[in-house]
Amino acid sequence: MATTHAAAFTHSRSWSADEFAALLESPLTLAVGDARSFALVRIIAQEAELLTIATHPDHQRQGLARRIMETWQREATARGAAEAFLEVAADNMPAQALYQSYGFAECGRRAGYYTRKGAPAVDAVLMQRTLR
Template sequence: MTPQDLANTHAAAFTQSRPWTATEFADLLANRFTHVIGNAKSFALFQVIADEAELLTIATHPSHQRQGLALQSMQDWQAMAKKLGATRALLDVAADNHPAIALYKRCGYATCGRRKGYYLRENAEKIDAIVMAHDLF
């Protein structure tokens, strides 16, 4: 999967906020701590540093949603993170992204913090980020 493939899927999935560009994906993937799993239908991009993993973004193309691909991407990236030595996983999610919050809760994540006004919507509305964590045992 190329950075452009990632950017295309991300743009299709993220319609309420600015999607990431191919250059941004390329820059992230150049970092030895950054990993990606999945394909153009659904992917997860994450970092593992020491014993901690962070989900940077996850995206499923709208034409492939509601097929269990996001759940599979979650399971796959967490399994890879564990193999890389992570014992704890973190992520943040927009407080108004109810489908993603439900997915993360289904995967065992619990809220551990909040970042006020972290996400900026296209209409300039600021949305809080919910920080969630999960032990990877």
């Protein structure tokens, strides 16, 4: 996961193998996908939060992210989640379009949340949708 994350997130800090391992230790964390494309989701009570989603650049434009989106939402619903949340960089228009195609809508912003290597920080767009 760390290798794919690093390849996919070249303009911001990617997560380390230790960070992934710590998240995966929790029974509240759901992982879906494989080395090409994956998502990590935390489910607490009736809320699912997409922590990260990544597709290795060698495997982009093959529909993998769409399958991952469908899988994690279906699994979160099966585990009792009724609402889903995520955050995405304001300048990541392809990701926002993907999320909107699954019914996510903006519900807030975090100013200057994402730091960029050699560039100004970018807002996080908070998005939400009902799963049931």
